[in-house]
Amino acid sequence: MADVLDDAEVTRILAIVAHPDDVDFSAAGTIARWTDAGIAVTYCVVTDGDAGGSDEDFPREEMPALRRAEQAAAAKCVGVHDVRFLGYPDGRVEATLGLRLDLARVIRQVRPDRVLCSSPERNYVRAGISHPDHRAVGSATLDAVYPDARNPFAFPELRDREGLAAWTVREVWIVGSPSPTHFVDVTATFSRKVAALRAHESQTGGMDDLEERIRERLTRMAELAGLPDGHLAESFQVLNTG
Ligand SMILES: [Zn+2]
Numbered sequence: 001m002a003d004v005l006d007d008a009e010v011t012r013i014l015a016i017v018a019h020p021d022d023v024d025f026s027a028a029g030t031i032a033r034w035t036d037a038g039i040a041v042t043y044c045v046v047t048d049g050d051a052g053g054s055d056e057d058f059p060r061e062e063m064p065a066l067r068r069a070e071q072a073a074a075a076k077c078v079g080v081h082d083v084r085f086l087g088y089p090d091g092r093v094e095a096t097l098g099l100r101l102d103l104a105r106v107i108r109q110v111r112p113d114r115v116l117c118s119s120p121e122r123n124y125v126r127a128g129i130s131h132p133d134h135r136a137v138g139s140a141t142l143d144a145v146y147p148d149a150r151n152p153f154a155f156p157e158l159r160d161r162e163g164l165a166a167w168t169v170r171e172v173w174i175v176g177s178p179s180p181t182h183f184v185d186v187t188a189t190f191s192r193k194v195a196a197l198r199a200h201e202s203q204t205g206g207m208d209d210l211e212e213r214i215r216e217r218l219t220r221m222a223e224l225a226g227l228p229d230g231h232l233a234e235s236f237q238v239l240n241t242g
Pocket of ligand 1 (some may be wrong): 019022046131134
């Protein structure tokens, strides 16, 4: 297991992901544990997931509002009430300076001890984890954590025009990493994770075996973590960025 901050030392956590539902598939069980412990969790979702869903008859222009509403409902299932959207176009996210600026702004506004984000690395075992938007958001988030958010001379407009002081994030938890270093037992919060996933009706409504699929995946993680039979775990690569 990696050396990680004790949750008792953590006041605020910011999860930065590409699409509505990313944080729920990867980490909702862990997030429920964090909010139960009194930690304030904020979501920053870079796109509105407007290229999502499979119903070709659903009016595409209504998809962003629907997916924002679904994400807000999913967040409530695990105790998160602060959900922010950046409105980038789904499927076309790149790790630009503009995205780094936007993420450094959110980091300086929220001032989190811990940031959660997707992996910039390609996972060759499970292709779906490595959606190009996930990799771009992971890369831009790590750059925003170091150096942009903590360097007062990076993006000086944040300080000079918006009054946002530099902020150092102490730790980053990466989801979907090919090399997980840390596992969280989510057996007790699994039902809330499933409820959060079901809140993304436009994405998961047709998945009759959703709970079973998620249970299988988390069982494998619990086995990797050496937890007793019947337990479920989510996995992370934890970086010390203090
Ligand atoms: Zn995604």
